[in-house]
Amino acid sequence: MVGRSQDGHDQCGLCCGADSLNVQCRRCGYPGDIYTDGTCSRCIVRERVEELLARPDGAVSTQLKPLVEALAKADDPWSVLAWTRAQRGARLLARLAAHEHDITHGMLDTLPQDGAVRRVRAVLVATGALPWRNENLAGLSLWFTRTADQLPPHHAQVIKPFAEWQIIRDARRRAARGPYSAGAAHADRLDIKAAIAFMTWLDEHDRTLRSATQHDLDLYLTTHPAKHRTLGAFLRWAVARRLTAGLAPPKKPWARPSRFLTEQEQLDQLRRCLNDTSLPLEARIIGAFVRLYAQQVSRIVEFTTDRYTTQDDRAYFTFAHNPVLLPPTLTTLVERQITAPRLNDILAPASDRKFLFPGRPPSRPRSAASALSLMRANGLPILSARNTAMIEAVGELPPVVVSDLFGVAASTAHRWGHLAAESWAAYLAARQAE
Template identity: 25%
Template sequence: MPGRVDTLPACRKCSGVHLNVDCISCGKEDELHSGNRCWSCILALTVDRILSTPDNRPPSPELRAVGTALKSMKRANSGLTWIQQPHVTEFLQQLATEPAITHARLDQLPASRTREYVRGLMVEHNALPRRDELSAKFSDWAEQALDRITSPSHRDITRRYIRWHHQRRMNQMDEVTRGTFLRAKQAVTVAIDLQNWLSEQGIELAEVNQAHLDRWQAEGPTTRGIASRFLDWAIRTNLIDPSLKLQPHRRGTSPRLDAAAQTELVTNLSRTADMNPRDRAAAILILVFGQQVSDIAKLTWDNVTVTEELVTITLGTVKIALTPPLDEPWRELAATPTHHQTAAHPKSNWVFRGGSPGQHIQASTLTQRLSTAFSSRAARLGTLHELTKLAPVAIIAEALGYSPATIDRHAIDSSANYAQYINSLSTTKGHVHRPSARSDQKSTR
């Protein structure tokens, strides 16, 4: 709106501004980009030019879907900025020569962020079927990892380990998580390291003994203990002696925020304007409700209800009310949706949208964004440590979406179970007996 009436923006007619802002292509009164054309019309012309071929053959249906999505963007300037980047223009012009585009054909092209972004656009706009990208990414990585194995026999064993253990497990999952993907890569990498070492010693896997394993583990970093996952599989498939074992890899004790630090962080987050509302919303779920970043990243607006009176969020099986000021970032996000302005998330229901079309944010990305304020892991562990002092394990697990066994481990760590047991004894009428060793073990367990 080019003019104003009193203090409000107004159109040309109402404000009396004599300024030509009519697009000569679509006729709309809008901000003009160049040649008396608006941003949307310039974007449409640019898309048609880039997707055209020298023989004027129409692009594939898959690429036409991308073009249609770009032309319909409400934030046309973002689409124009993206498509005019030289590497994007070059990639789209290359695709324009393809009579048909499939996942397999895209996989044959050089890997790049542009390739995956365009793939995401095709999936989001129903031009390609949806697939589990992390599973596909692991398969590509595994093929390259096999080339690092020096022995043909060990390469065959590792291929079977990848196919019948890791890929089979991924195929049975509804969605491969990033944690599963990274653990699988790490397990295969260490298995390859072990087998290459055996090859250097002139030893086949079937000939390995405990002395070999002890020596290999002693000579390297503690992460070599992760090879126990590979050895467990090798034992189940009768490839090695079932008595063989490694010292398992154990992580160090993770630090956790104490109650005072958590309270200070929550107070600061409710007042700060330095963190965007989406990050503040995620921080609240960690600091107040002990949620894992991987679960936060997958939240949808189906889990959140915003009314004039109340904001509720479902983390487990019950709705939890967010009281002021904890509800403020959620109200702001609900009041100012922006996902419909681009082609990447036209119908997105994710609360925390990612950089890839139609996908939620990666947990690692969200963790990195929050790291400027606090450690997500330390905050989560500190919150669960304190919560187990306030309510029974079953209630916390049901409300926050954790398994009872997980919450029980935190309760044991905070001595909550034992404290509750002692408290129950002290309030019992009549004579209070001293608990036996067996009953004491049961209560702490």
């Protein structure tokens, strides 16, 4: 805009009668945002993307046309132009597009799984060019396939059945029942790594899994205390299949929670989450989910928008198996987040499977690490607040109900129930002594 009319409205050069100040795109007529040669950035970006993704014959494959449209219609075409020029992912995508065959997950799995490959895969999934899959589960399988190739034969004979039929198969079952988060995949990797490390240690001490004694295991756990929790899965599996004799798998200790908030602190923080408009919307919703429903941040970021439902002017959110009633204020926040989520990416979600907290690109959820950083930056602790919410929940509801509504493991809910009972017993004894 170069001028202003008598009624105060901005006007372009043509409307002002100044032909020399014409800044309209010569192709589409859009006023301003000229990129080069009298053409706006949005017209140029389609050309650049088509050139990038074209096959040797100059045409773009049918598979990649949705990607072209998504990039051409991005809210910020300048970011797309910068991406086509400088990003490794763009160059990799150009090489893949030049092939005669369609791009598949299997084709991408054969490449080194670096940031560029992950970004390209995520972009293709976000635009519908590739079908969605659980990347945490697929990444676990792919990681072990490459790890198994480096194992000595006598290790692979034991580790491969354990990893494939115990860890990975159980991971598939959990992924079929509900969210399989990056944290869960990391824990499964640690179980497999612990088994490999223990087998390696046995070799170094001239032992085998069959000949190892309890003394050997105790020595290993003493010198490797960090393996105490992760080695149990492998030893229980080996004992059940009689691959070892005389080894008692270490029990997984339950770390009794020690960090709590007072009732007033919990209430004050919940009020902040529900009413403080200066807080980011995502922080308000995550904070309320933690303080009202004892949810873990790693699970919250995996929630999809279809978990939110309404019935008879009431709103519900399904955390596990059954819908849970939401208070009106939190309902308003969740609806705002679903309607206008924060999108920190050049692409908009193309599929119906939309995350409540979309990441980059929107076909993936926001990472738990960034969500935790957001909460810390806004003075909303997670661990102490969740512990307090859990102790309050099991104090008011049976543990089995808490497990069913909030998605907590039944054994964990019962341990919390015993802890709550012990706390009340100590409280009543102190009051009686007074």
